[in-house]
Amino acid sequence: MSTETKHIRMSAPQTESVRRSVSQRSQFVGLYAREVLRTFRNPWVLVITFVQPFMWLAFFGSSFSGASPALVQEVFHTSSYIAFLLPGVLATSMLTVGMFGSMSTIQDKRFGFMKRILLTPTTKATVYLSKVLGSTTRGLVQIPVMIAAAALFGVTFAGNPLMWAGWILGIFLLGLGMSCFFLAVTASSTDWQTPGVISNFITMPLMFASGALLPLANFPSWMQAIASVNPVSFSALLGRGIVVFNTADWSYLGYLAIFATGMLVAGTAVASRYLKAE
């Protein structure tokens, strides 16, 4: 032990007068920063974040490269399928962000870190919200990368800064809502497999029963019905209207706000009750 022991300024527990108020702001900042730092200190996360958008656009975006421009124009109402695809891919990428927040939560439970957190004056709601926002932030990083990738593929963009801000807000709300959903349904889980299973279960129907990848007009009526309440559709259609057609249907943003708020309220209530320390 150090010889400086006697100089330590703390020989008695602190008194009531210096006890802190428990606002949860400090806890939220700490836990959110931890989520973000941990994510971006992982080199694999960085590599995948930057490579994945290019892969999406290269593989999926090239699927109509052999089609005649007239056919592309007729089906997608634009000459560039990549431009059509971009808002849909960004919306789809938000489907999985919650999975990472869930996995991070389960890791914290299994390694005991959740106990460390919950043995401080930190509420379960704060833990939940920090995880939700942390995973949403992780998803948002793909937006500029994807847009830059699309630009490299020769896409030109319509819209103005206000429209773009609204579109990005819409993507954020979609990611927030999906993260809330994921973290709420896995609040009491300690099984590594759970987030992956749920992700597999919901990603396909939400991705294909939406206007993310293909125009809704060609869908059968039952899929159109699903797409009409699918938040992935709201984000994709909002973005496509702005990026491709220079029009913003703000009602989609309203739906996404309702979706995110509903998930946030419900998820916080669920996590406050069911989030387990281990």
Next chain:
Amino acid sequence: MPSDAIVTENLTKVYGKLTAVDHVNVKVASGTVFGLLGPNGAGKTTMIKLLTGLADMTEGEAWVAGFDVRRDPMHVKQRIGWVASEVILDDDFTAWENLWLQAKLQSLPEWKERAGDLLTYFGLNDRRKDRVKTFSTGMRKKLEIALALLHQPEVVFMDEPTIGLDANTRRMLWDLITGVNKEFGITVLLTSHYIEEADALCQQISIIDHGKIVASGSPSALKARVESDFVELETGEAVDEAKLRSIPGVTEVRSQGKTWILQVSAAEEVLPHIFSTLKTDEIRRINVEKPSLETVFLDITGKRIDQAGADVPDYRKFYATMRRARR
């Protein structure tokens, strides 16, 4: 509000059909090291979970640092520190970042000077910018204790803090725990199934078995309860229990597998009788235990606390015992 650091009244926790903590009443005086001693599964960790608000109590009341755990859990959590049996740190963070996060979780506006002091105290200041994953087990344990002390808690819970550590690191931690208590004036509740650990560190001990407190007191008072010595005897061939009971000075005989545990009035007087009653080649191992917390536990529960918890391997006990027997 109770003036003791920890008070429980009929504290009970039931999981399904299992009563993990059964109407426990304890009082831990402020500024002391209190040991909760018991075998694995006795209810020690559940007690800590109940006292820290990590688990809901089924019945009873508990106060920590003067606050009702059930009604004021956040006030309790502002006043407690926690050191786990396994080291729990964020390995991707540096030592300093771990302290920063702890400061955030405890809403500490000014923490840097104190964090620096603690790193100096624990000899980690030179490594403050290194990621924790590069630390040795001892360093990680020190950092974990530093985290527990950062917010100047009134009570620190240490849940089997030395489990799985080598003997040197364990001794180092004993010094740290003593320092935390004496130099920082903090109440420590320590759970352990290491008899010698509780004996060395704790001013008061409660022995817990199957969720119930079966004995409480200072180590010396508990040892004074046991007036007998214990002779542990392992024999090569089956020995008739009646034969052992007939040995002068033997007051009780219990069998544990191939081992016999003889409760005797005074081991020095009984050993010659044992050697004369049994053939020497029948005896594979013999071990004498004077009154200790181990024998207290043995006396109360009829079984050993945990063979795996013994710090000294059996062969060393054997040679020590034989040397004593020869004298």
